[in-house]
Amino acid sequence: MSVLRPDYDSDPDRWRSWESPQDVHHLVAPELRGPVLDVACGEGRLASLLGPGVRWVGVDNSPAQLADNPHRPVTRADMRRLPFASDSFAEVTHLWCLYHLDDPASAIREAHRVLRPGGRYYACCAARDNDPEIVPEGHEPSTFDAEDAVSIVESVFDDVTARHWDQKFFPLSTREEVRAYCRHNYIPSERADRASLPLWLTKRGVLVRAIKH
Template identity: 40%
Template sequence: MATPDAVPVDYDSNPDRYRSGARLSKAYSQADLYARVASRLTGADLVLDVGCAEGVLREAMPDTRLIGLDMAMTFLRTHPAPRVRASATAIPFQDNTFDGVTTLNMLYHLADPTQALREAKRVLKPGGVLIASTIARSDSPEFAAYRERPPSTFDAEEAPEIVRGVFDEVEVDAWDAPLVTLPTKASVRDYLLARRVDEEAAERAARELDVPLTVTKRGALLVARKLV
């Protein structure tokens, strides 16, 4: 396997890529990651959403006190307050502050996810819960002929081991199912563009693949508890 690299960040320079992907997932996915996360945090009084983007988790948890944390000012401007611009590897809150911390589809942007996990554990109260999510390298096999996905620093294949290096109690909730249905050629092209596939390959996939196209999503939700 090639050496894992952090997935590049372009949220300030190209926010429309993320926004397009979010719209497509919301329109055509048969699963809701954020509702799944919210159900795991029932009863949490104060939650820190690390890598909060524009507040999609906040929408799923309207009755929970939630603070958004991100480095992308473009997104923070539209995230409901309270929000803070900071790094996941240097969280600006005191020890034992939060009932829950989420790191959803963002740890693969870091060269060292372990440091961010240590920070999440530090700011969690004893008994508090970390929820992390990520995709697998084998995600969306229907598109294997049109893109290469090199290993990242936090793929679902290794993520449980990485989290267990910081937290003692870790539950893995994996998924491998046909969870997205793209109805048109245009949606196939846009779905790939939102996932950093170059335009030529995305256009070729749209021409060659039959629609509606069912896409197999593979990844994992990791639920870790700070015991003391």
């Protein structure tokens, strides 16, 4: 297993290069009532989708992403050492982030700590065989992939469910869009030049939900 080292501050053009028209945030946001702690909040996509009156707090360790985030309050912090009291939040989210850690369970334990009893936890990640049309050999295993995400969350939470996806959600319509997608996802750029258009990629991954008892 390898760690996907974050480059949000050293190479901000990579993560700014492309944004998915559909994402897990659209599934999670309608379920949240707050207060919600959005760990690795990035540019605030989850916050932008919340209903009126839902209290949101963002945490990220990247100054560049926090600077791009228009939502407040935000705190710069390590997800393994959250600067919040125990039992503080009704929901905690780890969306697209745990593969940046050598030990994802350390951050999940922190999420469990700051959740109230009965609070809900969310985490998501892609599968290693995601994007088979452009990465036929599969992605390199990381420390938090869909193949083992549920068992990792179950090492901390007792009540865990998973929603897997495996389908084509949207097309990449232009060559430039495919190049941007490759840049965003660490895929060799020359593959964009060989792709047929429009490119419908098969997206595979998992959304893990858990409850603190």
